[in-house]
Amino acid sequence: MLNRSRLSTPIGQMVLVHDEEEVLWAAEFHDDPSAIEASLARFGTGVRVEADVPVPLLLQEAFAGYFLGQFDSFDDIMMGRFGSPFERAVWAALRAIPPGETRSCAAISVMLGDIGKARAVSAAIGRNPLAIIVPCHRVITSDGSLAGDGGGSDRKEWLLRHEGWTLVRGQRT
Known part of the structure; x- marks a missing residue:
């Protein structure tokens, strides 16, 4: 099951799609659940975005760090394995x-x-x-x-x- 969180950034609202272990599957600048699911479906994930939840602390801190100029803040983020x-x-x-x-x-x-x-x-x-x-x-x-x-x-x-x-x-x- 994947969750959706909304994150405000200096350049607009992002939608983060992640699982319960804070593995990030999508980070996009739009809020159309069907478009995000279609994006993930291209990779054959076969999963649906199930719930809206607060942004997990690890992801919140990583994005905050990036926007504060800490460009290595995403180094520890786990990403879903998809794509050819x-x-x-x-x-x-x-x-x-x-x-x-x-x-x-x-x-x-x-x-x-x-x-x-x-x-x-x-x-x-x-x-x-x-x-x-x-x-x-x-x-x-x-x-x-x-x-x-x-x-x-x-x-x-x-x-x-x-x-x-x-x-x-x-x-x-």
Whole structure:
């Protein structure tokens, strides 16, 4: 059984889906239970979000830490095991991007050993159910623009700036 908790953040309300052991299965910026369940169903989890509960202390502290500038605050969060081996490799590569830095899908595909998989990398990023924890906001287009974030470029830019990223004349400094 999975539970749903609502968390207020400086950039909007998040919904966290977790089990009773505080394993996190989804962290998204919308509150449509059917959309969250559909997101999880893509991974064949076959579970339903059953109850609304307060945010568990461990998760509350991790998100509070992140928004206070402690960018390693998610290191101890247990995440549900879902996604294909390739998706998990892409998500691990995202987590390896240092806070405040960015990479393109092409650069991530090179990190994974195959420049030809940039589109597959992009698709895997689009299926990421763990906003901020698996930092898809650190992925930019090859020309350096912030496009490509399902949450909108304003939120993406806010997160990057929060992490120390700056943009001057189209280039990160």
